[in-house]
Amino acid sequence: MAETFLFNIAERVLEKLVHLSAQEIRLAFNVKTDLKKLEDTMISIKAVLLDAERQQHQNEKLRLCMWKLRGIFYDAEDVIDDFKCEALRKQDATNHPDINNLKVRVLGSCCLPLSLSLKMSHKIKDINGRLGKLATEWKSFELRQCSDNRHVFRRETISFVDSSDVIGRDKDKENIISMLMKPSEDRNVPVIPIVGIGGLGKTTLAQLVYNDDQITSLFPLKIWICVSEEFDLSRLLKLIIQSVNKEERCDDSTLDGLQARLRSLLNDKKFLLVLDDVWNENQAKWVELRNLLRSTDGFSLSKIIVTTRSLDVASIMSPNRPYILKGLPLEDCLTLFTKWAFNDGAEKHYPNLIRIGEEIVKKCKGVPLAVRTLGSLLFQKTDESDWIYIRDSEIWRLDQHENDILPVLKLSYNHLPSHLQRCFAFLSLYKKDKVYLSDDVIRLWMANGLLEHPKQNQEWEDVGKRYLNELLSRCLIQKENKFRLKFTFKMHDLVHDLALDVSQKECKIVNSETKTVDENVRHLLLCDEKLVEVPHVLEEMKNVRTIIIQDALVESKAIHESVINLCVSNFKYLRALELRGLPLTALPNSIGTLKHLRDLDLDGCSRIRELPRSFNKLRSLQSLNLRDTDLKQLPDSLQRLIELSHLVITIKATHLKEIQAGCWTSLQYVKLVRCINLECLPEGMQYLKSLRTLALRYCIRLVSLPWSLKFLTKLEHLVIVDCAQINLKMEAEEEEDNDLQLSLKTFLMDGSDALTDLPRLLLQGSSSTLQQLQISWCPNLFVLPSWLLNLTSLQKLEIKDCGNLSALPEGIDRLTNLRELTIDRCPELSKRYRENGGEDWHKIAHIQKVVINE
Numbered sequence: 001m002a003e004t005f006l007f008n009i010a011e012r013v014l015e016k017l018v019h020l021s022a023q024e025i026r027l028a029f030n031v032k033t034d035l036k037k038l039e040d041t042m043i044s045i046k047a048v049l050l051d052a053e054r055q056q057h058q059n060e061k062l063r064l065c066m067w068k069l070r071g072i073f074y075d076a077e078d079v080i081d082d083f084k085c086e087a088l089r090k091q092d093a094t095n096h097p098d099i100n101n102l103k104v105r106v107l108g109s110c111c112l113p114l115s116l117s118l119k120m121s122h123k124i125k126d127i128n129g130r131l132g133k134l135a136t137e138w139k140s141f142e143l144r145q146c147s148d149n150r151h152v153f154r155r156e157t158i159s160f161v162d163s164s165d166v167i168g169r170d171k172d173k174e175n176i177i178s179m180l181m182k183p184s185e186d187r188n189v190p191v192i193p194i195v196g197i198g199g200l201g202k203t204t205l206a207q208l209v210y211n212d213d214q215i216t217s218l219f220p221l222k223i224w225i226c227v228s229e230e231f232d233l234s235r236l237l238k239l240i241i242q243s244v245n246k247e248e249r250c251d252d253s254t255l256d257g258l259q260a261r262l263r264s265l266l267n268d269k270k271f272l273l274v275l276d277d278v279w280n281e282n283q284a285k286w287v288e289l290r291n292l293l294r295s296t297d298g299f300s301l302s303k304i305i306v307t308t309r310s311l312d313v314a315s316i317m318s319p320n321r322p323y324i325l326k327g328l329p330l331e332d333c334l335t336l337f338t339k340w341a342f343n344d345g346a347e348k349h350y351p352n353l354i355r356i357g358e359e360i361v362k363k364c365k366g367v368p369l370a371v372r373t374l375g376s377l378l379f380q381k382t383d384e385s386d387w388i389y390i391r392d393s394e395i396w397r398l399d400q401h402e403n404d405i406l407p408v409l410k411l412s413y414n415h416l417p418s419h420l421q422r423c424f425a426f427l428s429l430y431k432k433d434k435v436y437l438s439d440d441v442i443r444l445w446m447a448n449g450l451l452e453h454p455k456q457n458q459e460w461e462d463v464g465k466r467y468l469n470e471l472l473s474r475c476l477i478q479k480e481n482k483f484r485l486k487f488t489f490k491m492h493d494l495v496h497d498l499a500l501d502v503s504q505k506e507c508k509i510v511n512s513e514t515k516t517v518d519e520n521v522r523h524l525l526l527c528d529e530k531l532v533e534v535p536h537v538l539e540e541m542k543n544v545r546t547i548i549i550q551d552a553l554v555e556s557k558a559i560h561e562s563v564i565n566l567c568v569s570n571f572k573y574l575r576a577l578e579l580r581g582l583p584l585t586a587l588p589n590s591i592g593t594l595k596h597l598r599d600l601d602l603d604g605c606s607r608i609r610e611l612p613r614s615f616n617k618l619r620s621l622q623s624l625n626l627r628d629t630d631l632k633q634l635p636d637s638l639q640r641l642i643e644l645s646h647l648v649i650t651i652k653a654t655h656l657k658e659i660q661a662g663c664w665t666s667l668q669y670v671k672l673v674r675c676i677n678l679e680c681l682p683e684g685m686q687y688l689k690s691l692r693t694l695a696l697r698y699c700i701r702l703v704s705l706p707w708s709l710k711f712l713t714k715l716e717h718l719v720i721v722d723c724a725q726i727n728l729k730m731e732a733e734e735e736e737d738n739d740l741q742l743s744l745k746t747f748l749m750d751g752s753d754a755l756t757d758l759p760r761l762l763l764q765g766s767s768s769t770l771q772q773l774q775i776s777w778c779p780n781l782f783v784l785p786s787w788l789l790n791l792t793s794l795q796k797l798e799i800k801d802c803g804n805l806s807a808l809p810e811g812i813d814r815l816t817n818l819r820e821l822t823i824d825r826c827p828e829l830s831k832r833y834r835e836n837g838g839e840d841w842h843k844i845a846h847i848q849k850v851v852i853n854e
Helices: 006-018 022-025 032-046 049-056 062-095 099-108 116-140 170-181 202-210 213-218 233-244 255-265 283-293 311-317 330-340 351-362 368-377 384-392 405-414 417-431 437-449 460-473 493-502 557-570 590-591 613-617 636-640 708-712 735-739 760-764 786-790 827-833
Strands: 192-195 220-225 272-276 302-310 478-483 488-489 505-509 523-527 545-550 577-579 599-601 622-630 646-651 671-672 691-697 716-719 746-750 771-775 797-799 819-822 849-851
Touching: 006 099, 022 062, 022 760, 032 116, 032 417, 049 062, 062 213, 062 302, 170 202, 170 213, 170 302, 192 202, 192 311, 202 272, 202 302, 220 233, 233 283, 233 646, 233 671, 255 283, 283 311, 302 311, 302 488, 311 460, 330 351, 351 368, 351 384, 417 460, 417 505, 417 523, 437 460, 437 488, 437 577, 437 599, 437 622, 478 671, 488 849, 505 716, 545 691, 590 613, 590 716, 613 636, 622 671, 622 760, 691 786, 708 760, 760 786, 819 827, 827 849
Parallel strands: 192 302, 220 272, 272 302, 505 523, 523 545, 545 577, 577 599, 599 622, 622 646, 646 671, 671 691, 691 716, 716 746, 746 771, 771 797, 797 819, 819 849
Antiparallel strands: 478 488
């Protein structure tokens, strides 16, 4: 069922109200009182929104009222963002006066023109009026304040399973039994966590193990507890006691009495405890229970199995690596599907249905509960049309019962905090089997204001990374590959179905078969080779905030331009526009009207040679991707984009224009890629005071780095890849260079024939912060400098394909924080430092992880 995300929208809008600067408020005429009224009203509504979200599915009037509120809150956010846009326009006019800004200069320090101020004031009054009209209806629901403590609905599981009903888990069962039989060397009861998404069969696997004859003989006492909703110590103690002694009645017992009774029951007994369906992420609660279960007589012979959907829960309960449960092979899924779709042996009479069934099973991607759900829907149905309907329908559109796959998966969604629910739903804007890039997702979240305001010493990107890590820990996304400073991840098809289900009126994938789009939708993916047939569904829409275009035919240049023009003219509150790989030769000059645009992605638009004159009007732009375009040079006006924080560039020029003081003050990430004629970085790099990451890739004529980098005290990551002519020898020139306090955490050098030395100025200036150093494919690097031993914070050192390196610096053991050393395809180094027979192995033997590949 589609979600309103109202609580989170209210949170973000109120955050923006709080962070409105005095300067921005002064821009509008007589709105301070109206803004305060809006803030007070939203605070009172937000106070009871959690209660509303819990009741809405049983109260249709309440749900409709919440949808009305959602529209008003979005409109309020647009108006608040208008203040920011006007402040940026005025700041730009002040910093860059020219003939076009004569009117603003004449006004001097005055506020906006009266007509514009009145217009903004009217918008705020209108929003307050609309909220006022809803007030009576809202109060009639008698909602109450409650905290944002996410609870999972109580589930009950039992220890019994008919093993004949379970298919394809024999190997997993053997693995868990083997782990249970290993002796323990700890007073704590060893814990084996089984982790995976809902419906994968974690409980079933635990049941198989629990009922195995080997386990029954190994553990005289077995206890099965379904933890589910809350990890309450008193409740769990009562359940364990009653499981051990069926006659025990302990309803009125105190916690102290319960723990004493438990310890007496378990004293000197060898037991297996299964804690099924655990959600608790509070370590203190687990420690309380663990201490009561701890063996008093040395090594514990007892064991605990935990099933959970969360890697965080697993890490809290056990220091050991969890058992990650995988999906079933296709053959096993087909067997399981046949078992649920037919009476025994009946499938032999319906070979045509079996063929369709194979395609249905592939949709389940190895999740047994999904296979069972779809098989049950088709039980005793022999009409081919019924099977084709299931095959061709999205799983989230099919009717399902409480214990079917989508409701079971939705428990994971319900357990997410509100800010993660909305960000998770946003991932439905990608097609199934899409490989997501972490940075791309974070930038789209940022552009649409989905991230909470960073805390002190944090940036927006840090918040986005935390969100992704939370989704990873809950198994809602799976990491694929890690690339230097970012990573790719995928989403299981069934989890994607869940995202589609909850985001129906927020995000929409549009193709030539789409007939209508709900007016509430804010984010669109246009993906169809026949892009000409898509625009008709967009013409009546006005509130779209995200447009992503994919899979359109390269040849249809005119069609692309008409779609882009439609988007620019219709969607005045657009925040993100992704046009990767389109055959555009130019952007429309009208793009300058998109004053709210924050993310523009032109990656692979290889025919674009210049940016329109109006580009400098995109003052809200935070991220600009010009990778693999055909730009000859960056226009001067680009430096006027003072909100820009992320910039990726491909240009044909030999030099970049000098960076002026006061420009690009927010720029945190700069990547130059395939700038094949570029000979040097621009003058004025010292003005990029916010820069955290500088990446240079395939700039084959670049010969050095500018000395001005020593002024970039926030620079954390320096990545140089395939810049064959670059040599980084940088020594101190002035006395103060010896006392630089820089912040580099990562230095990566990959692919330079000219490299003979490392940039001492930057690395030694970061001696207390540098954590990772990687050097690859540098054939003329003969020696690592002795000053490398000054990098006291170094944790990870990787040396790959440096054939002429013969030794590590003498005294490498002084790097006491070094935890990981990799030597790969460096013959002399590998021979000298290998574990068996290497003459200098003893110098690196203290390092926790050493990987040497010859």
